[in-house]
Amino acid sequence: MMRALAALVALALAGCGVGLEVPRDRLPHFERPNGPPPRLALVLGSGGPRGFAHIGVLKALEDNGIKPDLIIGSSVGSMVGALYAAGIKANELEKLAYELDFKEFFEMRTLLGLAGNGRAVQRYVTMHLKGVPIEGLKIPFAAAATRRSDGKLVLFNRGDAGLAVRASSASLGQFEPVAINGQEYLDSDEVSPVPIRAARELGAKVVIAVDVSAYAQDTPQGVPDEWVQKDARRARQVAAEASQADVLLHPNIGYYAGFSESYRRRVIATAERATREHMPQILAALRRAGISPAPPQNLSMARIPAPEASR
Numbered sequence: 001m002m003r004a005l006a007a008l009v010a011l012a013l014a015g016c017g018v019g020l021e022v023p024r025d026r027l028p029h030f031e032r033p034n035g036p037p038p039r040l041a042l043v044l045g046s047g048g049p050r051g052f053a054h055i056g057v058l059k060a061l062e063d064n065g066i067k068p069d070l071i072i073g074s075s076v077g078s079m080v081g082a083l084y085a086a087g088i089k090a091n092e093l094e095k096l097a098y099e100l101d102f103k104e105f106f107e108m109r110t111l112l113g114l115a116g117n118g119r120a121v122q123r124y125v126t127m128h129l130k131g132v133p134i135e136g137l138k139i140p141f142a143a144a145a146t147r148r149s150d151g152k153l154v155l156f157n158r159g160d161a162g163l164a165v166r167a168s169s170a171s172l173g174q175f176e177p178v179a180i181n182g183q184e185y186l187d188s189d190e191v192s193p194v195p196i197r198a199a200r201e202l203g204a205k206v207v208i209a210v211d212v213s214a215y216a217q218d219t220p221q222g223v224p225d226e227w228v229q230k231d232a233r234r235a236r237q238v239a240a241e242a243s244q245a246d247v248l249l250h251p252n253i254g255y256y257a258g259f260s261e262s263y264r265r266r267v268i269a270t271a272e273r274a275t276r277e278h279m280p281q282i283l284a285a286l287r288r289a290g291i292s293p294a295p296p297q298n299l300s301m302a303r304i305p306a307p308e309a310s311r
Helices: 001-014 048-061 076-084 091-097 108-113 119-129 161-168 196-199 225-242 261-275 279-288
Strands: 040-044 070-074 141-147 152-155 178-180 183-187 206-212 247-249
Touching: 001 048, 040 048, 040 076, 040 196, 048 076, 048 091, 048 206, 048 279, 070 076, 070 161, 076 091, 076 119, 076 161, 091 108, 091 141, 091 261, 108 261, 119 161, 141 161, 141 178, 161 178, 161 183, 178 261, 196 206, 196 225, 247 261
Parallel strands: 040 070, 040 206, 070 141, 206 247
Antiparallel strands: 141 152, 141 183, 178 183
């Protein structure tokens, strides 16, 4: 029986790679930009389903005429960032979020206790970007990942966007490392959950960063030690780079994460409201740098649905 199940899973896995092979000349890589440095960089942090909050941030920024000329994404932040960099507006991203069917990301290999391969993430990004490579996006974009061989943070700003996002999202223990040009890559959350320093190293004049991690004081009693340790590690890493951001947004979207539509609606609305509350600070940072936003589109405040207590 188990042999038959393994055979069925193997057949299913064999079909997962159709259309996802990337030619060598399109493999994700980094090239130092030769143009003027970015004036405004938006850094979107890691956090799994907590990353829906990034959409709320984008809604508030967009409504106030604030458009980055560089986006750097870590893990789920790289997925949201790539889609936005492709020209998908915040309200369209919100619609995609509510329509998302998580069965599309289920991998049969996990039934055998195997780590996922992340091909569904690659496929999703490639489909919505219509195969456009990173250098062809409307806003300059970089996906951050951890190079397994030395534990260093690496940026991908050229090549296949879907594969770059997949590498950026290869969470240790949940997904297999992603092989690119002889190296293996893992989720950038491992070394830089919110890669602010990377934005500064690319010359960004102003950096707005978004941390969607949980607040330590909200940690419930009895949660696994593994969660507590991971949260503490992430907090230390974010704090080490926080001073290099002009504005670090950290909306309190609650401790538990989830996948239900009500959860998505709540965190998007919460992050949107938090960003609007910080708008004076954001606009002041832009003024100091001589950056003038476009005329605001919509200053209405988002209503926040009732909270949901599921992970």
